[in-house]
Amino acid sequence: MPRIGHHVERAIFDLRRGVPVVLQDADTATLIQPLEGLQAARLEELQPEAALVVSRHRLAVLGASADAHQAEALRLPLSSCGPLDLARLERLAFGSQPEPRVATLAQPADAGERGALALMRRALLIPAALTVKLSGEARDVAQARIDSGEWLSVEAEAAIGCFDSAAGMLTRVSDARIPLADAPESRFILFREPDGLREHVAVVIGHRRDWPSAVPLRLHSACLTGDLFGSLRCDCGEQLRNAVADIESLGGGVLLYLAQEGRGIGLANKLRAYTLQDGGLDTVDADQVLGFGDDERHYRAAVDMLGALEIQRIQMLTNNPQKIVALEAGGIEVVERQALYGQLNDHNRRYLSAKAERSGHLLDDVLHADTSRSSACK
Structure with missing residues (x-):
């Protein structure tokens, strides 16, 4: 059966x-x-x-x-x-x-x-x-x-319970050496969930023997518009590239590229939400209109990937406290957190402000720095 x-x-x-x-x-x-x-x-x-x-x-x-x-x-x-x-x-x-x-x-x-x-x-x-x-x-x-x-x-x-059905059932499918501009010694390892719909990639940077005892780690949710096309509506592409460079500078580590487009709602719904934002809603309200919460992501796959890579202690590159909570709940020891920013611009300012004010992301430094620069120019 x-x-x-x-x-x-x-x-x-x-x-x-x-x-x-x-x-x-x-x-x-x-x-x-x-x-x-x-x-x-x-x-x-x-x-x-x-x-x-x-x-x-x-x-x-x-x-x-x-x-x-x-x-x-x-x-x-x-x-x-x-x-x-x-x-x-x-x-x-x-x-x-x-x-x-x-x-x-x-x-x-x-x-x-x-x-x-x-x-x-x-x-x-x-x-x-x-x-x-x-x-x-x-x-x-x-x-x-x-x-x-x-x-x-x-x-x-x-x-x-369909979101729990994939826990512990990731399949490691393939891997290859992929030199990156900011991290020439990198290897991509692809993991597939049992429904076949989602595939996640672990980008292993540097040599394990050179890693710090608390492995530098970035959880990065896929963003087609930002990562690939350089969309100005978010800072995702810059965060992705900055994360690779930062991990390399720390002696190497891992970036988990997770198939969680649009904070977990998928590309089709993300585009619907963008249209609603053009009508005046912020990113949280737009998702709610479509029937979603302010963040639909799950990090069980990330915990399973770290288990497959035999990583237990990490230093985390993130502005999102919920990622730390999720990994600690999965048994991962988060030793410290490091901020990771992209560039603020006129197109993503409202988006980043909503993440800080409504979703608890730790973005005061980048938002305050922008305010300080604006004041100094007056």
């Missing part, structure tokens, strides 16, 4: 293709349909019995009271939402305009619905889904599709 995690991994790929999945919980079967890629005809088919499942972050944007969005997931019965076409459904799920009346209809999500939301996040889709409770003939039809292999059935609890 396939392991439970394998079913979750298959479900992630089905959902990314727009194929529904059935979540089973005791005597309840829940059909989940991703919102991304949903066709109008499919909405019409599902609408009479469907509910829209959204995150507590999204419900807060819709105008729900604080008490209503304590749970991680909530459901909005579509039958109670009034006239509903695909455009309005998308506005409910990730539009920037709140609908307070609809928010009052929210109900607590059950296990199947919580599992639906977890799978959407894991699949890097908008964290919203249509769900239908299957019974009678509808359940028989669904079971026939499951039996034929057209649809997949997954245990609801396995779906809820």
